[in-house]
Amino acid sequence: MKHQVNDLAMFGGSSVFAQPLFVGRPSVGDRSRFFERLSQVLDRQWLTNNGPLVREFEGRIAEVAGVEHCVAVCNATAALQLLHRALGVRGEIIMPSMTYVATAHSARMAGLTPVFCDVDPLTGCLDPAAVESALSERTSAVLGVHLWGQPCAVEDLTKVADRHRLTLTFDAAHALGCTEQGRPIGGFGEAEVFSFHATKVVNSFEGGAVVTGNAALADELRALRAFGAADGAIRSVGTNAKLSEAGAAMGLTSLEAFPATVRHNRANLKAYRTELDALPGVRVLPFDESASANCQYAVALIDAEVTGVHRDLLVRALAAENVIAQKYFSPACHQLEPYAGAVRLPNTERLAEQVIALPTGPATSVEQVRLVGELLRYLVSHGPELSARVGR
Numbered sequence: 001m002k003h004q005v006n007d008l009a010m011f012g013g014s015s016v017f018a019q020p021l022f023v024g025r026p027s028v029g030d031r032s033r034f035f036e037r038l039s040q041v042l043d044r045q046w047l048t049n050n051g052p053l054v055r056e057f058e059g060r061i062a063e064v065a066g067v068e069h070c071v072a073v074c075n076a077t078a079a080l081q082l083l084h085r086a087l088g089v090r091g092e093i094i095m096p097s098m099t100y101v102a103t104a105h106s107a108r109m110a111g112l113t114p115v116f117c118d119v120d121p122l123t124g125c126l127d128p129a130a131v132e133s134a135l136s137e138r139t140s141a142v143l144g145v146h147l148w149g150q151p152c153a154v155e156d157l158t159k160v161a162d163r164h165r166l167t168l169t170f171d172a173a174h175a176l177g178c179t180e181q182g183r184p185i186g187g188f189g190e191a192e193v194f195s196f197h198a199t200k201v202v203n204s205f206e207g208g209a210v211v212t213g214n215a216a217l218a219d220e221l222r223a224l225r226a227f228g229a230a231d232g233a234i235r236s237v238g239t240n241a242k243l244s245e246a247g248a249a250m251g252l253t254s255l256e257a258f259p260a261t262v263r264h265n266r267a268n269l270k271a272y273r274t275e276l277d278a279l280p281g282v283r284v285l286p287f288d289e290s291a292s293a294n295c296q297y298a299v300a301l302i303d304a305e306v307t308g309v310h311r312d313l314l315v316r317a318l319a320a321e322n323v324i325a326q327k328y329f330s331p332a333c334h335q336l337e338p339y340a341g342a343v344r345l346p347n348t349e350r351l352a353e354q355v356i357a358l359p360t361g362p363a364t365s366v367e368q369v370r371l372v373g374e375l376l377r378y379l380v381s382h383g384p385e386l387s388a389r390v391g392r
């Protein structure tokens, strides 16, 4: 592969990959099935407004999540906003900062104050003890995030929420099809939210859904996503957050590919772990092989004190080789301009310095993963030399 540091593409050598490898290439499933569905949509001339494909998609997602109700919407950010509106949450909502900024924005857009809380140093998910210390008399809700598809500490968070009479919801954008102690993600808290954005493990181009066992809540969400309309009358101030039939056609087709996608992702993640396990200072996040983890993200933590090379430099060196890794999620939300303040979250900040999401998904083969692993081993074993040459 590389014989000397000068062979690296960032120093003018040729790239290991001729075509870029990405995190989150879409999983579109069987194209002919998609076109068939789209053709039916056009024949019916029913393009949106709770059409048959949206309802079919909602039924399938409810099944996967093991819940009674699913309300599909135009994206997960809108889903979170509408959910907290529908639940009447006010004041402060405690959430992790180690998440995509949409989690925080959705709360702000719903008139809430996000209060960022530190996370478990190993998983990056909300630490229930830290949640308790972040409580104030203005707290009305806790929003957990199943980061990278790992279920957060649902049992302990439920206890904290019950003890303090708080509304508990989950951003499950990463966790479709995942389980916690045999129970599917989707049935925890008051409601959970999935994302079907193009980059997620199942996509509807853009899309999201709230799943819940609460019929009244689902009913209110259906009204809110369609201008507050219910039974031919306007009963509340809603918005337009409907999923289109074309989106649902993609969602259903992508969902058919989901089991194969998950098998593929799991094989990729295993290969990353095999390639990188023995590498000091590099920790590939494990997954519970007995659970149904979707493994849509292959996440590694780079401890620069051990490797002698910072995550940022590795990301640059990889990009030159056509390996387009992502810093999911760095900077963390509380480090971003709209949320910057005095709060210090040591575990979150350490993770934000270390995290790297490596290419995976149906577009990345196990053989390519092995090559990325070999490349990373080379980069890390020459870490101090690389850092001396280019800094960070």
Ligand SMILES: *Cc1c(COP(=O)(O)O)cnc(C)c1O
Pocket: 074, 075, 076, 077, 078, 099, 100, 102, 103, 145, 171, 173, 174, 194, 195, 196, 197, 206, 207, 208
């Ligand atoms: C993708 C994502 C969202 C936003 O989903 P959209 O459907 O793009 O609005 C929210 N939270 C997390 C953790 C995400 O990764």
